[in-house]
Amino acid sequence: MSKVTEIVENLATPIVEELGLELVDIEYVKEGRDWFLRLYIDKENGVDIEECGIVSERVSEKLDELDPIPHNYFLEVSSPGAERPLKKEKDYRDSIGKNVYVKTYEPIDGEKSFEGILLDFDGETVKLEIKIKTRKKTVEIPFDKVANARLAVTFG
Numbered sequence: 001m002s003k004v005t006e007i008v009e010n011l012a013t014p015i016v017e018e019l020g021l022e023l024v025d026i027e028y029v030k031e032g033r034d035w036f037l038r039l040y041i042d043k044e045n046g047v048d049i050e051e052c053g054i055v056s057e058r059v060s061e062k063l064d065e066l067d068p069i070p071h072n073y074f075l076e077v078s079s080p081g082a083e084r085p086l087k088k089e090k091d092y093r094d095s096i097g098k099n100v101y102v103k104t105y106e107p108i109d110g111e112k113s114f115e116g117i118l119l120d121f122d123g124e125t126v127k128l129e130i131k132i133k134t135r136k137k138t139v140e141i142p143f144d145k146v147a148n149a150r151l152a153v154t155f156g
Helices: 003-018 049-066 087-094
Strands: 022-031 034-042 074-078 099-110 111-121 125-132 135-142 146-152
Touching: 003 022, 003 034, 003 049, 034 049, 049 074, 087 111, 099 125, 099 135, 111 135
Parallel strands: 034 074
Antiparallel strands: 022 034, 099 111, 099 146, 111 125, 125 135
């Protein structure tokens, strides 16, 4: 995590939690010549544009006070969407029984990406049920080998 995202997480978390929301993720990225600070927020039944606006306003005020970013940037606050990233252990536990996509740092059984039903998460191992043609197979992925993971939307 970069210094900027760490500072922003520390100042945004109390604001977001006070509103009954969850701070899912923070990105601080350069796209072309512009810098973007993106906050992804969520709650049980999703967030609306009004909630994003309130968080944006309050976080912006705090950022203006502290001024941790030395150059111009665009602040964006939105929902993580249907394919919400899984970042914290709580995210994994809350996603048991759901379809997820997991990418690993190194191959496991010769593969680096998996999509399937999250069967279990014990803090150390992500257990997925994946389909290979008509067969189902259980894959256990060490949590420290997970590069990134997210919910995966399935159609049909």
